[in-house]
Amino acid sequence: xxxxxxxxxxxxxxxxxxxxxxxxxxxxxxxxxxxxxxxxxxxxxxxxxxxxxxxxxxxxxxxxxxxxxxxxxxxxxxxxxxxxxxxxxxxxxxxxxxxxxxxxxxxxxxxxxxxxxxxxxxxxxxxxxxxxxxxxxxxxxxxxxxxxxxxxxxxxxxxxxxxxxxxxxxxxxxxxxxxxxxxxxxxxxxxxxxxxxxxxxxxxxxxx
Amino acid sequence: xxxxxxxxxxxxxxxxxxxxxxxxxxxxxxxxxxxxxxxxxxxxxxxxxxxxxxxxxxxxxxxxxxxxxxxxxxxxxxxxxxxxxxxxxxxxxxxxxxxxxxxxxxxxxxxxxxxxxxxxxxxxxxxxxxxxxxxxxxxxxxxxxxxxxxxxxxxxxxxxxxxxxxxxxxxxxxxxxxxxxxxxxxxxxxxxxxxxxxxxxxxxxxxx
DNA sequence: CGCCGATCGGCAACTTCCTGCCACACTGGG
DNA sequence: CCCAGTGTGGCAGGAAGTTGCCGATCGGCG
Numbered sequence: 001x002x003x004x005x006x007x008x009x010x011x012x013x014x015x016x017x018x019x020x021x022x023x024x025x026x027x028x029x030x031x032x033x034x035x036x037x038x039x040x041x042x043x044x045x046x047x048x049x050x051x052x053x054x055x056x057x058x059x060x061x062x063x064x065x066x067x068x069x070x071x072x073x074x075x076x077x078x079x080x081x082x083x084x085x086x087x088x089x090x091x092x093x094x095x096x097x098x099x100x101x102x103x104x105x106x107x108x109x110x111x112x113x114x115x116x117x118x119x120x121x122x123x124x125x126x127x128x129x130x131x132x133x134x135x136x137x138x139x140x141x142x143x144x145x146x147x148x149x150x151x152x153x154x155x156x157x158x159x160x161x162x163x164x165x166x167x168x169x170x171x172x173x174x175x176x177x178x179x180x181x182x183x184x185x186x187x188x189x190x191x192x193x194x195x196x197x198x199x200x201x202x203x204x205x206x207x208x
Numbered sequence: 209x210x211x212x213x214x215x216x217x218x219x220x221x222x223x224x225x226x227x228x229x230x231x232x233x234x235x236x237x238x239x240x241x242x243x244x245x246x247x248x249x250x251x252x253x254x255x256x257x258x259x260x261x262x263x264x265x266x267x268x269x270x271x272x273x274x275x276x277x278x279x280x281x282x283x284x285x286x287x288x289x290x291x292x293x294x295x296x297x298x299x300x301x302x303x304x305x306x307x308x309x310x311x312x313x314x315x316x317x318x319x320x321x322x323x324x325x326x327x328x329x330x331x332x333x334x335x336x337x338x339x340x341x342x343x344x345x346x347x348x349x350x351x352x353x354x355x356x357x358x359x360x361x362x363x364x365x366x367x368x369x370x371x372x373x374x375x376x377x378x379x380x381x382x383x384x385x386x387x388x389x390x391x392x393x394x395x396x397x398x399x400x401x402x403x404x405x406x407x408x409x410x411x412x413x414x415x416x
Numbered sequence: 417c418g419c420c421g422a423t424c425g426g427c428a429a430c431t432t433c434c435t436g437c438c439a440c441a442c443t444g445g446g
Numbered sequence: 447c448c449c450a451g452t453g454t455g456g457c458a459g460g461a462a463g464t465t466g467c468c469g470a471t472c473g474g475c476g
Contacts, residue, residue: 160408162401164432175455180434193370199407200368200416208408372462383425388464
């Protein structure tokens with residue numbers, strides 16, 4: 001095979017579980033932690049010395065305390081965790097030999113495309129590496145993020161109250177310019193490109 | 209007593225349950241159905257002939273199928289249900305003699321202010337009546353709302369996708385003006401004054 | 417047929433939001 | 447002290463969203 005479409009998360013799991021177990025190099029990118037992998041009761045990832053696991057997420061996951069804790073735990077056991085400023089479709093690369101790309105969520109389940117063609121793997125890998133390079137290691141990102149995390153709840157409060165920036169900024173005792181900067185940062189963190197979308201995401205993460 | 213603060217929903221229930229049972233005129237306004245009254249396993253409201261119950265909600269409740277069904281059921285058994293275009297703090301008036309006003313939700317539970325002072329009751333009642341007058345009967349509202357309910361899912365999809373109105377309108381094969389009209393209607397239905405807030409509400413109602 | 421009411425979509429004026437630019441203040445090294 | 451780095455907030459210009467208005471279109475209905 002060179003390209004296979006797997007029609008459900010179950011099928012993907014059945015087909016690739018053994019590969020995950022034996023792989024020595026796993027690279028993984030996702031917007032959040034709600035992936036097929038995290039939804040199953042998987043054994044705690046025990047990394048033996050010669051296994052390298054890299055995971056890349058969007059800043060938004062850090063806004064959810066549970067997810068953030070999970071990421072820190074991964075980091076602690078040796079997984080290389082980075083935060084990407086860019087949106088990334090869910091992507092998994094195994095041992096530089098197999099690529100899994102998630103499709104759109106349709107009707108509650110997703111399709112996955114699985115490739116083992118070297119060309120595909122190579123090009124996807126280069127893209128992944130490029131994204132990986134510009135992403136920040138978790139630890140570095142966390143310090144940069146501490147302040148935003150502190151402000152976010154208040155920010156979300158005023159945003160969710162539906163008042164306009166003028167009012168919101170005054171309520172937070174900020175300049176309008178600074179308030180909007182914060183909103184922009186927050187939206188970037190949520191990976192949202194409109195305030196409506198930001199509202200949805202924020203609610204999804206249980207932040208409001 | 210003339211004014212009493214009740215510190216929890218339980219306390220309010222204990223104190224007023226018998227009044228609800230014996231009242232011949234109940235007027236009630238709320239933004240949604242998540243009120244203390246609906247959260248308990250209350251007996252089906254059996255309306256004897258001389259009991260008049262009026263309930264007023266925001267349009268948003270109609271977007272949630274369960275709530276909408278509940279409202280229709282109330283309507284069927286003789287409760288006067290109306291939909292108010294204005295936001296209303298939760299208010300209950302019993303027999304023109306007792307007023308209950310809900311406070312802010314703080315830390316998961318709410319305080320309620322209970323008044324039996326005739327003055328308070330009178331002024332609150334007039335406000336209620338004013339709001340009641342401009343509110344639409346459920347049946348009338350529902351027909352006006354049928355189309356929006358049909359369009360809403362698609363609308364919410366494109367909104368949640370984060371694209372701009374231009375793009376969204378084209379994707380829905382609508383004029384930009386009409387698209388925005390729809391968004392405005394939807395926001396009114398959700399009782400939201402900003403798109404961020406609309407996003408949050410939409411997500412709260414499980415519409416996205 | 418013409419009239420009526422309702423909806424649609426373009427136009428335009430207005431508000432709100434977004435962002436680059438810059439000056440200012442603060443902070444922590446050299 | 448100076449200086450670079452960082453955060454703040456005003457300003458401006460542009461992008462996006464909001465709204466009133468009006469003409470066009472479409473189905474009843476007398």
